[in-house]
Amino acid sequence: MGSSNPKEREEAARKIGSTFSELENKDQAWKDLVALTKDPDSHVQRGMAGALLLEFQYLTDKDQASKDLMMELTKDPNSYVRWGAASALGSAFQYVTDKDQAWKDLLALAKDQDSEVRRRTAEALGSAFQYLPDKDQASKDLLALTKDQNRDVRWGAASALGSAFQYLPDKDQAWKDLLALLKDEVSYVQSVAKDALGSTFQYLSDKDQASKDLLTLTKDQNSYVRWRAADALSSAFQYLPDKDQAWKDLLALTKDEDSNVRWRA
Numbered sequence: 247m248g249s250s251n252p253k254e255r256e257e258a259a260r261k262i263g264s265t266f267s268e269l270e271n272k273d274q275a276w277k278d279l280v281a282l283t284k285d286p287d288s289h290v291q292r293g294m295a296g297a298l299l300l301e302f303q304y305l306t307d308k309d310q311a312s313k314d315l316m317m318e319l320t321k322d323p324n325s326y327v328r329w330g331a332a333s334a335l336g337s338a339f340q341y342v343t344d345k346d347q348a349w350k351d352l353l354a355l356a357k358d359q360d361s362e363v364r365r366r367t368a369e370a371l372g373s374a375f376q377y378l379p380d381k382d383q384a385s386k387d388l389l390a391l392t393k394d395q396n397r398d399v400r401w402g403a404a405s406a407l408g409s410a411f412q413y414l415p416d417k418d419q420a421w422k423d424l425l426a427l428l429k430d431e432v433s434y435v436q437s438v439a440k441d442a443l444g445s446t447f448q449y450l451s452d453k454d455q456a457s458k459d460l461l462t463l464t465k466d467q468n469s470y471v472r473w474r475a476a477d478a479l480s481s482a483f484q485y486l487p488d489k490d491q492a493w494k495d496l497l498a499l500t501k502d503e504d505s506n507v508r509w510r511a
Contacts, residue, residue: 252285252287252289252290253289255282255285255287255290256287256289256290258278258282259279259282259290262275262278262279263279266304267304272304272305272306273305273306273307273310273311276305276311276314280314280318280319283318283319283322283324283327283330288326302334302337302338302341302342303338303341308341308342308343309343312342312343312344312347312348315331315334315335315338315342315348315351316335316342316344316347316348316351319331319334320332320335320351320354320355321351325358325360325362325363328355328358328360328363329360329362329363329365329366330366331351331355332352332355332363332366332367332370333366333369333370335348335351335352335355335370335374336352336366336367336369336370336371336372336373336374337370337373339370339373339374339377339378340374340377345377345378345379346379349378349379349380349384352367352370352371352374352384353383353387355367355370356368356371356387356390356391361394361396361398361399362398364391364394364396364399364402365396365398365399365401365402366402367391368388368391368399368402368403368405368406369402369405369406370406371384371387371388371391371406371410372388372405372406372407372408372409372410373406373409375388375406375409375410375413375414376410376413381413381414381415382415382416385414385415385416385419385420388403388406388407388410388414389403389407389419389420389423391403391406392404392407392423392424392426392427393423397430397431397432397434397435400427400430400432400435401432401434401435401438403427404424404427404435404438404439404442405438405442407420407423407424407442407446408438408441408442408445408446411442411445411446411449412446412449417446417449417450417451418450418451418452420446421443421446421450421456421459424439424442424443424446425439425443425459425463427439427442428440428443428463428471428474428475428478429466429468429471433470436470436471436474437474439474440474440475440477440478441477441481443460443478443481443482444477444478444479444480444481444482445481447460447478447481447482447485447486448482448485453485453486453487454487454488457486457487457488457491457492460475460478460479460482460486460492461479461491461492461495463475463478464476464479464495464496464498464499465495469502469503469504469506469507472499472502472504472507473499473502473504473506473507473509473510473511474510476496476499476507476510476511477510479492479495479496480496496511497511499511
């Protein structure tokens with residue numbers, strides 16, 4: 247850790263993260279990672295940020311580690327440190343001792359000026375959602391991130407919606423936002439939204455309307471939307487109230503003019 251070579255310090259940070267559960271003195275390893283947030287080399291900072299995704303539950307002094315995360319790392323002027331802290335908060339939220347403060351810090355990070363920090367925060371909200379104290383506000387903030395101007399943030403938010411959907415208080419609004427993301431201008435955002443639509447269908451109270459929404463998408467003029475709708479139909483099929491109509495729509499898609507749509511169907 248005290249090497250003058252930045253590459254060696256970067257590798258040390260990554261090694262701590264990958265072997266953390268096996269280390270004998272985990273509290274000291276945590277202190278070393280926190281110290282690396284002040285390293286002058288950006289590559290070291292990046293390695294540290296990834297290493298923060300450690301097995302938080304193995305720390306004996308969770309109070310101090312929580313304070314380090316919330317009082318220092320989430321407010322660090324370096325964006326690498328902030329996105330590492332956001333990711334760490336998401337994976338460690340259930341073990342953080344002060345969940346109210348951790349929640350406030352996630353809220354602040356959701357509005358960070360750096361798009362990568364916002365993306366990591368969106369994913370963190372998805373991982374931590376079931377443990378959040380204010381799910382109504384968390385839901386609003388997560389849904390707001392689905393409309394972020396940055397494509398990667400929207401992608402992270404779509405993924406988070408899929409993992410948090412069963413705990414969302416307003417599933418109908420979340421479903422509408424996922425439908426909108428399926429028509430996103432960016433293909434990989436559409437892809438994640440498609441996966442989320444298929445996996446979340448079972449949790450909807452109004453499956454009749456949701457089924458109509460999916461079947462409408464199979465007739466969209468955009469071929470990308472049609473073939474992603476076909477995928478979503480496949481994942482959600484067992485929960486569809488009108489399987490006969492869904493089957494007819496899938497058959498129709500096998501005759502679509504676009505080869506990708508026919509292949510997916």
